[in-house]
Amino acid sequence: DEDGLEDTEQALKFLKKASNNVDRMSYLINDLDEISKLESGALPINPTKFKINELIKEVFESEEIKSKKYQIQLIFKEKYNEPVYVSADRERIRQVLSNLIDNAFKYGKTNGTISVSLFGLHEQVLVEVTDDGAGIDEKNLPRLFERFYRTDSSRSRQIAGSGLGLSIVKHIVEAHQQTINVRSTVGIGSTFGFTLEKAKQAGFPGLPYSI
Numbered sequence: 001d002e003d004g005l006e007d008t009e010q011a012l013k014f015l016k017k018a019s020n021n022v023d024r025m026s027y028l029i030n031d032l033d034e035i036s037k038l039e040s041g042a043l044p045i046n047p048t049k050f051k052i053n054e055l056i057k058e059v060f061e062s063e064e065i066k067s068k069k070y071q072i073q074l075i076f077k078e079k080y081n082e083p084v085y086v087s088a089d090r091e092r093i094r095q096v097l098s099n100l101i102d103n104a105f106k107y108g109k110t111n112g113t114i115s116v117s118l119f120g121l122h123e124q125v126l127v128e129v130t131d132d133g134a135g136i137d138e139k140n141l142p143r144l145f146e147r148f149y150r151t152d153s154s155r156s157r158q159i160a161g162s163g164l165g166l167s168i169v170k171h172i173v174e175a176h177q178q179t180i181n182v183r184s185t186v187g188i189g190s191t192f193g194f195t196l197e198k199a200k201q202a203g204f205p206g207l208p209y210s211i
């Protein structure tokens, strides 16, 4: 009967809510586990030589569904047609990129774009993730990488998150002896940039660094 149908609908709604909460909880537990392992040194950095261009493309592929969901376009501004070799922990850097791109989706704007750019410095490569979202008030910038820190606007807009992502990112980058920075303009967007060590080119002692 009709009442039975309504009950089923109610039950499904309830289960959906419960399941969403379980999802959030497991993200939080995952992040907490991750950060405690990182901080206790239980997750050492295992650097290998790899092509950062390739990793960026891989991350883009895994973010395709979100790109459709948020209706935000992902663009790789590839300046070099040659591969750019870096020396870093590939899986950890994937985590850094996914976290920054995830934030750019969550705090970006519908029909906007997220672009990733590479810049060759002397002995480093600079990777930048730029969005054209709401931006971050200057007063919030100094605390952004702190554990559990979330700006008022992200809390009031009820965007899901633990506030742990950027602290994990900073931890990973600094464990590589590299740096991460943010610049942002309210109403224009934000850019998160981190450096990586260029891989030394084998067999060319006179040319120690690839591009």
Ligand SMILES: Nc1ncnc2c1ncn2[C@@H]1O[C@H](COP(=O)(O)OP(=O)(O)O)[C@@H](O)[C@H]1O
Pocket: 103, 104, 106, 107, 108, 131, 133, 134, 135, 136, 144, 149, 150, 151, 152, 153, 154, 160, 161, 162, 163, 164, 165, 166, 167, 190
């Ligand atoms: N691209 C961005 N644009 C605007 N605000 C951002 C962006 N990335 C991060 N933030 C702000 O920094 C806070 C911390 O980010 P993060 O540590 O990843 O936590 P979470 O994503 O779980 O909220 C976010 O809550 C948000 O307020």
Ligand SMILES: [Mg+2]
Pocket: 099, 102, 103, 161, 163, 164, 165, 166
């Ligand atoms: Mg985040």
